[in-house]
Amino acid sequence: LDGRERDFPVPRYETGPIGISHAQTIGSRLWPDGRRDRGPVIQTGFGHFVNVQRLMHKLPPLGNSIIQMETGPRQVLATETTVNSNELNHIQSVLDRAARENISVALLLSPHYFPQWAYEKYPDVKTCGGGWQKYCVHNTNVCAVIEKYLRIVVPRFAGHPALHSFILTNEPARDNGGECPVRRREWPQWLAREYGTVERLNAACRTGYASFADVPMAGKGKQTQELFAAFCRFNRGKFADWHRWMADVIHSLAPSVPVHAKVMIDYAMNKDNGSFASVDPVAITRLSQFGGNDAHDYYPPFGGFWGHNWWQWAHRWWWDEAGYDLLRSVKDVPVFNSENHIQPDRSMATYIPGEQTYATLWQNAVHGQSTTTIWTWERFHDPKGKHEFCGLMLDRPECLEAWAHAALDLSRLADKLAPIQNLPPQVLVLHSTTDIGLNGSRTFASVYRAAAFLGQALGVVTEDMLADCATASALPRPFDSARVLLVPHVNLAQLPLRTREGLERFKEKGGRVIEVEIGSERKMHRDFVAQSADWKLADVPLARDAKGLPAFGVETRGYRTETKSYLTLCNQFVEPLEVRLEADGGDLITGRKVPSVFTLKPLEVKFVVLPRK
Numbered sequence: 001l002d003g004r005e006r007d008f009p010v011p012r013y014e015t016g017p018i019g020i021s022h023a024q025t026i027g028s029r030l031w032p033d034g035r036r037d038r039g040p041v042i043q044t045g046f047g048h049f050v051n052v053q054r055l056m057h058k059l060p061p062l063g064n065s066i067i068q069m070e071t072g073p074r075q076v077l078a079t080e081t082t083v084n085s086n087e088l089n090h091i092q093s094v095l096d097r098a099a100r101e102n103i104s105v106a107l108l109l110s111p112h113y114f115p116q117w118a119y120e121k122y123p124d125v126k127t128c129g130g131g132w133q134k135y136c137v138h139n140t141n142v143c144a145v146i147e148k149y150l151r152i153v154v155p156r157f158a159g160h161p162a163l164h165s166f167i168l169t170n171e172p173a174r175d176n177g178g179e180c181p182v183r184r185r186e187w188p189q190w191l192a193r194e195y196g197t198v199e200r201l202n203a204a205c206r207t208g209y210a211s212f213a214d215v216p217m218a219g220k221g222k223q224t225q226e227l228f229a230a231f232c233r234f235n236r237g238k239f240a241d242w243h244r245w246m247a248d249v250i251h252s253l254a255p256s257v258p259v260h261a262k263v264m265i266d267y268a269m270n271k272d273n274g275s276f277a278s279v280d281p282v283a284i285t286r287l288s289q290f291g292g293n294d295a296h297d298y299y300p301p302f303g304g305f306w307g308h309n310w311w312q313w314a315h316r317w318w319w320d321e322a323g324y325d326l327l328r329s330v331k332d333v334p335v336f337n338s339e340n341h342i343q344p345d346r347s348m349a350t351y352i353p354g355e356q357t358y359a360t361l362w363q364n365a366v367h368g369q370s371t372t373t374i375w376t377w378e379r380f381h382d383p384k385g386k387h388e389f390c391g392l393m394l395d396r397p398e399c400l401e402a403w404a405h406a407a408l409d410l411s412r413l414a415d416k417l418a419p420i421q422n423l424p425p426q427v428l429v430l431h432s433t434t435d436i437g438l439n440g441s442r443t444f445a446s447v448y449r450a451a452a453f454l455g456q457a458l459g460v461v462t463e464d465m466l467a468d469c470a471t472a473s474a475l476p477r478p479f480d481s482a483r484v485l486l487v488p489h490v491n492l493a494q495l496p497l498r499t500r501e502g503l504e505r506f507k508e509k510g511g512r513v514i515e516v517e518i519g520s521e522r523k524m525h526r527d528f529v530a531q532s533a534d535w536k537l538a539d540v541p542l543a544r545d546a547k548g549l550p551a552f553g554v555e556t557r558g559y560r561t562e563t564k565s566y567l568t569l570c571n572q573f574v575e576p577l578e579v580r581l582e583a584d585g586g587d588l589i590t591g592r593k594v595p596s597v598f599t600l601k602p603l604e605v606k607f608v609v610l611p612r613k
Contacts, residue, residue: 069107163257168292188215243261299343312553576602
């Protein structure tokens with residue numbers, strides 16, 4: 001206001017059809033000078049209940065353009081023969097107001113809200129369950145009820161200009177050992193297809209079963225980790241098939257409307273949570289048009305920091321980013337975190353700096369997030385701080401300000417960020433179900449963190465993705481662009497046969513496979529830097545330390561044009577770090593000059609443009 005700082009023109013999203021191009025959502029934009037165009041729109045917003053629907057008009061002035069709302073079979077199917085028109089009319093009214101306010105609406109279909117009348121009519125649907133779904137998803141009566149619901153809701157709203165996408169499920173998960181008659185019947189059949197003979201199964205899984213029918217599902221009897229990994233692949237595949245069925249029903253009614261699921265991506269990559277054994281982010285992303293997820297990035301001491309040798313990090317950044325890198329490695333589509341947990345529930349008593357909100361949203365975008373709705377536009381004043389809405393964004397003015405700045409900056413810099421979001425992965429990290437079962441998730445997380453500071457675009461791949469390489473005529477994404485695959489400490493002989501064949505195929509095509517000995521992350525990083533001289537990595541701008549090496553703790557991604565270099569930087573370390581650039585430049589976020597040597601504070605973000613040398 002006093003003229004000391006430069007102002008920037010920010011485009012505003014305008015209601016209309018969205019498109020998808022690589023990691024970008026493409027939408028209509030209105031610039032302050034009256035110019036209109038279509039281009040990348042990074043949509044930030046909030047969920048998930050009545051408050052954000054009522055107050056959505058407050059979002060656009062702060063750079064935001066999307067909300068999430070939900071409905072479900074219980075809300076729509078009042079009885080077996082009657083429809084709740086009030087619920088449909090309410091959704092219609094929200095979409096109509098959103099269109100006027102230039103807001104997109106992601107509609108969560110919440111099939112877990114199963115009608116009570118259906119439970120009473122079909123008591124057998126409760127033979128198994130898990131997570132939010134308290135019924136057997138493979139039961140034909142369950143599917144009939146859900147399909148009836150979808151055939152009412154989808155055609156009603158599919159053509160609305162404010163509809164962004166349909167979200168198939170909320171935090172999907174299945175129990176590991178429920179008495180599911182469908183899974184119990186199909187489990188031996190799957191084993192027979194996977195291993196051919198029971199002798200091969202016994203050799204691969206260190207077991208001694210007489211027949212496939214004798215093999216218990218996970219949780220039923222003592223099992224080796226290899227057999228548990230096999231069950232995970234089977235169980236995940238069955239659950240993904242159910243999601244694919246829903247997507248097919250929707251697309252038979254609305255072929256052009258994107259779908260995705262709210263996969264708890266960090267939990268799906270960690271054995272300690274039930275979704276690890278039941279949700280396959282790879283299979284679900286392949287049937288989706290967005291890399292859908294639900295993830296969290298917390299400030300210490302939340303999120304299990306202390307006691308896990310993670311004291312050096314300013315926030316819990318790695319699982320969000322590794323999850324996004326996995327989704328982007330699977331399919332060249334944008335990431336949509338439709339339940340972005342930045343502040344923990346019930347965190348009223350603890351200060352959280354605004355810099356963590358900004359850094360989280362910025363780094364999410366760097367790793368391919370084009371759309372997000374934050375949990376949640378609610379506040380609740382509980383003196384004991386036990387309500388789940390205590391301590392969220394609306395209770396934190398500093399974080400609200402940072403959120404608005406991030407939304408505005410991402411909106412105006414979306415075009416220049418797009419090449420970073422689209423960088424083809426150069427370095428891959430294997431996320432192995434077998435390794436996680438044997439060694440836990442810390443080995444993967446340590447290798448990922450050590451590799452994150454090489455300045456190169458990372459990819460994350462799974463055993464099944466490697467298996468796809470074995471028979472493909474040409475290497476599929478992301479192996480077609482990658483130079484090296486980092487394998488966290490695991491006995492390669494314990495990996496599934498087709499995964500090992502995929503590894504050999506990757507090497508035959510010129511890729512390097514590095515079996516990583518787990519040590520300190522700083523040492524692993526130094527080793528990677530030394531080895532990478534022979535990896536033929538892409539020429540990208542870097543932030544270096546005093547020794548001229550890529551700075552450990554400063555995450556960078558960048559690209560070059562004919563005359564300029566663009567580089568984003570974020571200090572993920574808990575202390576300030578001195579960094580060196582190849583030339584003086586300017587920060588596109590603040591408009592200020594950036595010297596070639598400067599100190600980056602913890603959680604500080606810069607987007608620097610430099611003259612190319």
